[in-house]
Amino acid sequence: xxxxxxxxxxxxxxxxxxxxxxxxxxxxxxxxxxxxxxxxxxxxxxxxxxxxxxxxxxxxxxxxxxxxxxxxxxxxxxxxxxxxxxxxxxxxxxxxxxxxxxxxxxxxxxxxxxxxxxxxxxxxxxxxxxxxxxxxxxxxxxxxxxxxxxxxxxxxxxxxxxxxxxxxxxxxxxxxxxxxxxxxxxxxxxxxxxxxxxxxxxxxxxxxxxxxxxxxxxxxxxxxxxx
Numbered sequence: 001x002x003x004x005x006x007x008x009x010x011x012x013x014x015x016x017x018x019x020x021x022x023x024x025x026x027x028x029x030x031x032x033x034x035x036x037x038x039x040x041x042x043x044x045x046x047x048x049x050x051x052x053x054x055x056x057x058x059x060x061x062x063x064x065x066x067x068x069x070x071x072x073x074x075x076x077x078x079x080x081x082x083x084x085x086x087x088x089x090x091x092x093x094x095x096x097x098x099x100x101x102x103x104x105x106x107x108x109x110x111x112x113x114x115x116x117x118x119x120x121x122x123x124x125x126x127x128x129x130x131x132x133x134x135x136x137x138x139x140x141x142x143x144x145x146x147x148x149x150x151x152x153x154x155x156x157x158x159x160x161x162x163x164x165x166x167x168x169x170x171x172x173x174x175x176x177x178x179x180x181x182x183x184x185x186x187x188x189x190x191x192x193x194x195x196x197x198x199x200x201x202x203x204x205x206x207x208x209x210x211x212x213x214x215x216x217x218x219x220x221x222x223x224x225x226x227x
Contacts, residue, residue: 002212003175003193003195003212003213004112004193004212004224005224005225005226007172007173007193008115008174008175008225009115009116009118009142009172009173009174009189010014010096010115010116010118010142010169010173010174010175011110011115011116011118011168011175011177012016012036012117012118012119012120012121012145012159012163012167012174012175012177012187012192013107013117013118013120013175013176013178014120014121014127014154014176014177014178014179014183015111015119015123016093016094016097016121016123016132016197017044017178017179017180018094018100018112018178018180018197018199019100019103019119019131019135019137019178020097020098020099020100020103020131020134020135020179021097021099021100022040022097023037023040023087024093024096024097024098025043025093025097026040027089027109028089028090028093029043029090032042032075032080032082032086032090033075033078033186034078035078038078039070039074039075039076039077039080040076040080040170041075042073043067043070043071043073043074044070045144045188046070046073046074047063047066047067047070047071047089048162048182049067050064050066050070051122051153051154052153052155052182054091055152055153055154055156057115060151060153062148063121063122063123063124063127063147063148063153064123064124064126066092066115066128067091067094068087071087071090071091072087075087080178085164086171088170091184093129094104095104095130095131095134096134097131099132099134099135099136100199100217100218101217102217102218103135103137104135104137104140104205104216104222105218105219106137106217106218106219107137107140107141107181107218108140108223109218109219109226110140110218110221110222110225110226111139113222113225113226115225116142116167117140117141117142118141118142118163118166118167119131119132119143119144119145119159120154120159120163120223121145121146122147122148122153122154122177123146124145124146124148125144125146125148126145128144129143129144131142132144135182137163142167143166143167143218144227145161145162145163145166145167146157147159148217149162149166150162154186155181155182155183155185155186155187155189156186157186157189157190158190159186159190160174160176160186160187160190160191160192161190161191163176164190164191164192171190171192172191172193173194174192174193175192175193175194175212175225176192176194177195177196177197177218177219177221178194178211179196179197179199180195181196181202181203181204181205182187182205184196184211185205185207185209188209188210188211193212193213193214194211194213195214195215195221195224196208196210196211196213196214196215197213197215197216197217197218198214198215198216199216199217199219
């Protein structure tokens with residue numbers, strides 16, 4: 001598989017882990033646990049696991065609430081005693097996650113190249129409004145699409161098809177860029193072109209589905225699409 005820029009009319013980006021760095025939560029966690037990096041990892045993985053299980057048992061709750069429950073699990077696993085107010089303070093870090101340096105610049109390049117840009121996220125609409133403003137990318141993004149609109153989490157193929165409908169393009173004419181090794185397969189399965197932004201140098205999963213292109217940054221993605 002290879003990326004076909006001529007077939008791409010719009011580009012949709014994942015948010016958490018792709019545009020903003022979820023490891024930013026380590027700083028507030030450090031005030032409560034001895035291994036904030038490990039707890040942050042457990043928090044993130046548990047949150048994603050909750051979302052995927054929710055799809056299978058047809059029990060949707062907002063990503064914000066899933067994230068709260070995952071944080072409580074991670075803190076409990078670390079033996080950290082925290083008050084409800086302290087947990088809410090840690091949770092609020094998601095409104096101010098560090099932005100990857102290449103994200104605004106790469107999106108600006110693609111915007112200037114004529115691509116319509118969107119954000120497609122498990123995050124709630126309120127979380128995405130805050131993210132666009134905090135990341136300084138609202139001027140490049142046409143719209144933020146939340147899974148809350150159909151109450152199904154990624155990587156269910158229905159999410160990516162819904163996004164294409166909202167964008168107003170055929171699913172084949174949309175490229176989806178994400179850092180999640182679990183996210184891009186869902187987009188490709190739905191018919192999108194998949195760009196894996198492999199920020200961590202991790203391994204691709206044991207899938208027959210492959211990304212159309214693998215890059216390390218939004219700059220590389222802009223190079224591929226604006227060749």
